[in-house]
Amino acid sequence: MLEYVTDRWDRLSLQAFLHVSAVVQCTVLAAVLGVAIGVAVYRSPVGSALATALASTILTIPSFALLALLIPVFGLGADTTVVALVLYALLPIVRNTIVGLAGVDPAVSDAARGIGMSRVGVLTRVELRLAWPAILAGMRVATQMLMGIAVIAAYAKGPGLGSEVFSGLANAGSANAMNQALTGTIGVVVLALLLDGVYVLVNRLTVSRGVRG
Amino acid sequence: MAEEGIEIRLDHVTKRFPGQKAPAVDDFSMVVPAGEIVVFVGPSGCGKTTTMRMINRLIEPTSGTITIGGEDALRIDPDELRRRVGYAIQQAGLFPHFTVAQSIGIVPGLLGWDKKRIADRVEEMMDLVGLDPAEFAGRYPRQLSGGQQQRVGVARALAADPPVLLMDEPFGAVDPITRGHLQDELLRLQSELHKTIVFVTHDFDEAVKLGDKIAVLGDRSTILQYDTPDAILTNPADDTVAGFVGAGASLKALTLTRVRDVELGQAVTARADADPSTVDLRGEKFLLVLDRRDRPVRWVHQNELRRASSLASVGSPVQDSVSLQSTLRDALEAMLTEGGRAVVTGSRGEYVGTVDLATVTEFVQQLRATA
Numbered sequence A: 001m002l003e004y005v006t007d008r009w010d011r012l013s014l015q016a017f018l019h020v021s022a023v024v025q026c027t028v029l030a031a032v033l034g035v036a037i038g039v040a041v042y043r044s045p046v047g048s049a050l051a052t053a054l055a056s057t058i059l060t061i062p063s064f065a066l067l068a069l070l071i072p073v074f075g076l077g078a079d080t081t082v083v084a085l086v087l088y089a090l091l092p093i094v095r096n097t098i099v100g101l102a103g104v105d106p107a108v109s110d111a112a113r114g115i116g117m118s119r120v121g122v123l124t125r126v127e128l129r130l131a132w133p134a135i136l137a138g139m140r141v142a143t144q145m146l147m148g149i150a151v152i153a154a155y156a157k158g159p160g161l162g163s164e165v166f167s168g169l170a171n172a173g174s175a176n177a178m179n180q181a182l183t184g185t186i187g188v189v190v191l192a193l194l195l196d197g198v199y200v201l202v203n204r205l206t207v208s209r210g211v212r213g
Numbered sequence B: 001m002a003e004e005g006i007e008i009r010l011d012h013v014t015k016r017f018p019g020q021k022a023p024a025v026d027d028f029s030m031v032v033p034a035g036e037i038v039v040f041v042g043p044s045g046c047g048k049t050t051t052m053r054m055i056n057r058l059i060e061p062t063s064g065t066i067t068i069g070g071e072d073a074l075r076i077d078p079d080e081l082r083r084r085v086g087y088a089i090q091q092a093g094l095f096p097h098f099t100v101a102q103s104i105g106i107v108p109g110l111l112g113w114d115k116k117r118i119a120d121r122v123e124e125m126m127d128l129v130g131l132d133p134a135e136f137a138g139r140y141p142r143q144l145s146g147g148q149q150q151r152v153g154v155a156r157a158l159a160a161d162p163p164v165l166l167m168d169e170p171f172g173a174v175d176p177i178t179r180g181h182l183q184d185e186l187l188r189l190q191s192e193l194h195k196t197i198v199f200v201t202h203d204f205d206e207a208v209k210l211g212d213k214i215a216v217l218g219d220r221s222t223i224l225q226y227d228t229p230d231a232i233l234t235n236p237a238d239d240t241v242a243g244f245v246g247a248g249a250s251l252k253a254l255t256l257t258r259v260r261d262v263e264l265g266q267a268v269t270a271r272a273d274a275d276p277s278t279v280d281l282r283g284e285k286f287l288l289v290l291d292r293r294d295r296p297v298r299w300v301h302q303n304e305l306r307r308a309s310s311l312a313s314v315g316s317p318v319q320d321s322v323s324l325q326s327t328l329r330d331a332l333e334a335m336l337t338e339g340g341r342a343v344v345t346g347s348r349g350e351y352v353g354t355v356d357l358a359t360v361t362e363f364v365q366q367l368r369a370t371a
């Protein structure tokens, strides 16, 4: 297998890069979207419940089914993959944003307004900053989830290590099939662990020492 | 330099929360004089906080007018208004992710001060509230005690030098001793700064100690009495106020008077290195022994004195003393500890005189007579 990997290093490393790149970009996109949704609804209990329920519903759709639904709209390729990944990543991020924002001590928000911060200022300088560890935790879960789901996206001809796994499965019995599927799978696991390490680092760098546990 | 207080005027201010039949604040009118501390006291839920929060428009009045320094507060942009009105609340409401220095620098930052000026101001404010900048500037709220957090809260409220300060039970969440210190500090600050302060509490003793005037509020924020602490203590407007003032009004009046305001008595004193046989008690029962720097150390009874060969170790130690700034109530407490007279010391701890029970009773009787 080692030989298999070294022989095809160029192609594999490109696939690995594309895999990680797709997952990271989709997580970031989902974070922007998810935080926006969270900010829009967190003051209303009904809105919060609705947004969480909706995002949970998406998560219950099996990934193959979702891809099958999306392919007619977005065609085969990257677009479908991106849409599917972003949708799946929304739930943990939206939910954690809502929980994080709702968990901010009302006295702190009140004091922020009381000393003359604008609504936007209170949100961006205080509330979101305090909810950030929760949001980041949501992104971390989302990333882990997407690493696996992105494999399935190869079914829609998306980028990444999924194509290794799929062609391995398709050619089952042939000389390199086992190597191919294994390389794809192990590659995804290793990359997922690496990304997790990156999250630990990002957490260290971006969470204020005043709120770090 | 520091901006002194300006007058706050509330005129027929009413607040009706949506979906509530009775208004939370009903036709409230009051003038808060420039540079004075006005304390709102009253039972829980009577509308103290609501009334106060209308001054900086955290709550919008349903009707009525509020002017601050002659300016119509309802016409000022609310965010602008709040940057000009200091605000300190219970538990301090500090931002967990801001250091002490960042917290204090927020409002100056919002007002667009440059970095250097903010840094200087932060340092000045920390000195003012008794937090050493070198030690505390970089700390986060969770690294501070409750009392230190409250100090930061006050410093934050004062940082942009607002003429008006609103304080909602700012010392409500700390132990009685720390609260006493914080109150003393606020009074010291106020004697330098002369801000207009509206202070909310439901601790009447705190109101008596801090207020230039006290507003005793009843349901729907109706003003039951608005007067000086003396007047309320000695002459409560009605039974409700009397009930709120509570038993022991005379005792509370003692917190209004400082030791320096009454005539001090004198004990017979001698230095510790004096010869006991040369001491003349002049008919007194006790001798007060002072150390080399005139600080009181021990009381010696006449019988002990007669037997003593040196003053270096006889007698019982002075347990408790009071300063000229202490209240008569503190003095009374010291008397009870000492069992007789309280020793009064000056700024360096040196002996200046004594207060005894007769002085206190006389003072209370005078107060009654003039009421």
Ligand SMILES: Nc1ncnc2c1ncn2[C@@H]1O[C@H](COP(=O)(O)OP(=O)(O)OP(=O)(O)O)[C@@H](O)[C@H]1O
Binding pocket: B017, B018, B024, B042, B043, B044, B045, B046, B047, B048, B049, B050, B051, B202
């Ligand atoms: N945002 C609000 N919405 C509806 N009702 C409110 C609101 N804020 C206060 N109230 C009501 O207004 C009344 C006065 O409340 P307020 O907080 O001013 O009392 P308080 O005198 O400060 O009491 P405490 O001493 O307990 O702090 C209460 O009956 C309270 O239920």
Ligand SMILES: [Mg+2]
Binding pocket: B048, B049, B050, B168
């Ligand atoms: Mg209140």
